[in-house]
């Protein structure tokens with residue numbers, strides 16, 4: 138009937154606004170709506186609450202829910218990267234704190250030797266959470282710091298080595314090659330380990346976050362995402378197209394600036410927050 | 413880009429060389445999609461597109477020989493106009509000391525931009541400048557600004573983490589009152605953090621700035637409108653700097669911010685080095701947003 142059609146149009150308009158203003162992106166929003174409409178019988182339309190619930194479940198099912206796991210019998214390498222200012226250094230401090238609380242021996246490598254006071258920032262984090270750090274002076278080569286950190290991690294029998302890198306944009310070819318080089322050093326120098334490559338994304342970022350995940354993934358493997366700054370008013374909806382098209386799981390969310398402000402990413406809470 | 417998309421739309425409508433109400437609405441839909449993909453805010457896009465519909469259905473577009481190019485020109489000109497016509501300069505009043513305060517979310521590029529602005533004032537405007545580090549929270553924030561100050565040989569005032577930001581800026585204004593320009597770097601904060609926003613109000617009260625510049629990065633998404641509105645409501649934003657324009661982000665935030673605050677976008681950051689600051693030119697950014 139016409140009135141059901143009009144109510145439905147309103148419903149879909151509302152959904153479009155919710156998703157787009159949540160940074161899901163217009164392209165993915167339209168795809169999701171299209172696919173939902175084609176699967177939803179118009180003459181069996183229940184009231185709006187049920188329909189919203191059904192819709193949310195479709196979104197939840199789009200997102201891979203994967204547990205972040207550390208190996209208990211091999212050294213763990215966590216290689217962290219992303220564009221400038223997203224929260225890499227802070228997230229590493231939080232991760233180091235988390236693993237330390239789990240009883241792990243953690244070492245941090247300060248491989249951002251480029252930005253002003255970057256190593257000092259990480260060193261202050263290390264000091265405040267009482268975790269060991271390997272760093273050189275500013276201007277040293279990141280590869281050299283990495284070699285030292287790997288040697289130290291093995292010699293000191295560390296459970297986890299977390300590597301901080303300088304922020305870089307994916308359209309800077311030379312910087313992406315440097316990242317590839319660092320990744321290769323890790324792959325070649327430590328044979329028996331569990332290595333995870335994590336990209337940090339800023340929840341305040343729009344569509345470019347998808348491009349970042351896609352382009353970084355074309356240079357080195359990306360095993361998971363840390364979604365920082367989810368305590369802001371941004372919803373981080375870009376997780377939907379990333380899940381749908383790139384299939385990279387979100388392992389953690391940053392919800393503040395302190396060591397304890399890191400939570401396991403939960404896709405149900407995430408979708409509920411989006412609405 | 414937008415031109416190719418329009419061409420596709422108009423070609424789909426057959427061999428008609430003229431535009432009419434119906435195919436203009438298809439073109440308008442393409443614009444809506446292009447702007448949303450560029451991260452322009454949803455409500456800003458709605459307003460922009462509504463105004464565009466009025467302009468575009470006027471005589472001018474319909475009679476034109478090459479409708480696609482004409483339509484793109486109407487959109488492009490409207491976008492440039494929306495973003496504030498021409499480039500506006502930094503307010504350096506000429507009586508000591510002009511105070512410039514930088515504010516914004518975490519990680520947007522304030523500290524780096526503070527140093528870039530100091531370099532700009534020193535090299536391009538031949539002014540004497542002092543940099544003030546009022547971020548006492550982020551580990552090594554003061555060190556970061558101090559290192560940058562040394563790179564450009566500009567005095568740095570930091571308070572050594574022993575003082576609150578309100579006291580730091582008071583001390584800085586006293587010590588450097590003979591400089592032409594004093595640039596204050598503040599800690600990144602959320603607009604919903606009432607205590608931290610109050611701190612900015614205190615710093616403003618203490619220093620009576622000639623400029624309060626909102627620093628956002630170019631890749632900001634939909635929520636930038638809520639962020640900048642709140643900063644504007646509580647402090648009054650006199651200008652905006654958009655950083656990380658050397659990325660491939662389309663930069664729709666530029667349009668959203670301008671529409672919502674009316675404040676001029678004064679500069680863009682185009683890299684990590686101290687010289688990577690350029691005056692904002694709406695025509696270039698309009699082209700980039702339209703893709």
Ligand SMILES: Nc1nc2c(ncn2[C@@H]2O[C@H](COP(=O)(O)OP(=O)(O)OP(=O)(O)O)[C@@H](O)[C@H]2O)c(=O)[nH]1
Pocket residue numbers: 219220221222223224225226227228249252255302303304305365366367368369390391392393394398518519550600602
């Ligand atoms: N509110 C909030 N702020 C965060 C979060 N994560 C990081 N930050 C802040 O974001 C700012 C940038 O964090 P960094 O850790 O320096 O970011 P980065 O990616 O290492 O930056 P570069 O090394 O310069 O590329 C700092 O002020 C952090 O305190 C978060 O989850 N929530």
Ligand SMILES: Nc1nc2c(ncn2[C@@H]2O[C@H](COP(=O)(O)OP(=O)(O)OP(=O)(O)O)[C@@H](O)[C@H]2O)c(=O)[nH]1
Pocket residue numbers: 221222252304306517518519520521522523524525547550553598599600601655656657658659680681682683684688
């Ligand atoms: N590529 C690029 N990077 C930039 C630009 N401006 C700043 N950055 C980088 O962005 C990162 C964050 O810059 P900061 O100056 O620390 O940002 P901030 O706003 O002071 O951060 P908080 O004090 O934590 O809020 C650093 O890695 C900078 O080098 C720019 O225009 N282009």
Ligand SMILES: [Mg+2]
Pocket residue numbers: 225226227249255302303304
């Ligand atoms: Mg860092």
Ligand SMILES: [Mg+2]
Pocket residue numbers: 522523524547553598599600
């Ligand atoms: Mg800063």
